Amino acid sequence: MLRRGGIRSRLIQRITVTMSKRKEESTQSWWEAKWIRDNKKPSWKREEKDQQHEKNMAIVADKVPGFFDKVKTAYVPLCGDGPIVKFLLDKGIHVTGNELAPSGVEMLQAQFPDVEFKQETTERGTRHVSTDERVPLVIEQCDFFDFKPEQAFDFIYDRGSLVAIPVEQREAYAEIVRTALKSGGWIFLDVFEKSDEPDILDKGPPFHVSDDDLDKFYLGRQGYALVHRWHSDPVGGPFGKAYLKRFVIHKQ
Numbered sequence: 698m699l700r701r702g703g704i705r706s707r708l709i710q711r712i713t714v715t716m717s718k719r720k721e722e723s724t725q726s727w728w729e730a731k732w733i734r735d736n737k738k739p740s741w742k743r744e745e746k747d748q749q750h751e752k753n754m755a756i757v758a759d760k761v762p763g764f765f766d767k768v769k770t771a772y773v774p775l776c777g778d779g780p781i782v783k784f785l786l787d788k789g790i791h792v793t794g795n796e797l798a799p800s801g802v803e804m805l806q807a808q809f810p811d812v813e814f815k816q817e818t819t820e821r822g823t824r825h826v827s828t829d830e831r832v833p834l835v836i837e838q839c840d841f842f843d844f845k846p847e848q849a850f851d852f853i854y855d856r857g858s859l860v861a862i863p864v865e866q867r868e869a870y871a872e873i874v875r876t877a878l879k880s881g882g883w884i885f886l887d888v889f890e891k892s893d894e895p896d897i898l899d900k901g902p903p904f905h906v907s908d909d910d911l912d913k914f915y916l917g918r919q920g921y922a923l924v925h926r927w928h929s930d931p932v933g934g935p936f937g938k939a940y941l942k943r944f945v946i947h948k949q
Contacts, residue, residue, distance in 0.1 A: 750781040753856070757885055757945050760925040764883075765790075772850040772877055774841055775858040778804035782834065785854070791833040795844050797822075802838050809834070842869060849879040856887040859914075860903035871914035875948075883924070884915070884946040890928070891939040906942075915946050922947045 758764045771785050776794035778801055785792050796802050802825060806814055812832050817824040822839025837844045853874060862870045878884060888906035915921045924945040932939045
């Protein structure tokens with residue numbers, strides 16, 4: 698016979714699991730609705746028209762001699778159907794992507810029409826594994842915060858991921874990224890610096906990320922070093938005088 702304390706403990710655990718599941722379903726619904734509302738061409742994809750990922754990686758490779766020889770594995774959080782995945786695969790790198798929205802996963806798989814993906818149900822969601830050894834891709838379809846990589850990666854490409862995370866969850870996000878990166882590995886990071894007008898600064902996603910934030914999450918931490926930083930021309934539009942700041946960070 699269970700004691701009252703044991704019953705209460707199990708009840709609290711059950712409520713916590715239920716609330717967590719509902720929160721994940723709500724988050725997935727929001728992002729999925731965003732994909733559908735924008736006809737599967739959401740606003741964050743606009744920059745891909747000019748092959749910005751290739752320009753980013755050209756700078757990474759220039760600042761890190763022998764980069765593509767050193768990097769064997771890469772992680773792309775909140776990957777959607779971003780072209781960076783195929784770009785890295787074409788370089789012979791094993792890629793793991795994380796995406797919650799079903800449409801994002803569908804659109805990414807559509808880039809590989811000749812590849813069959815095996816589905817595996819996990820505690821956190823669904824894993825889609827390429828069965829073609831020439832396309833070493835794994836897509837973890839689940840909430841970012843639920844995915845705990847079994848191995849660390851040589852490279853993490855974070856374009857538009859940190860800026861999509863609400864402020865109160867950023868530290869948890871950055872901790873997962875830091876853990877997922879091997880010692881000796883690199884992060885590419887792309888964030889928004891917005892004007893300081895309150896009605897613009899607090900809007901998102903994408904959310905504003907300050908230099909103080911970056912020091913807190915990466916650059917001010919022992920063992921992390923800035924390799925290179927640069928920024929875009931002003932973006933304008935609904936973000937005021939915003940521009941994109943880009944970083945290559947090394948974990949020593």
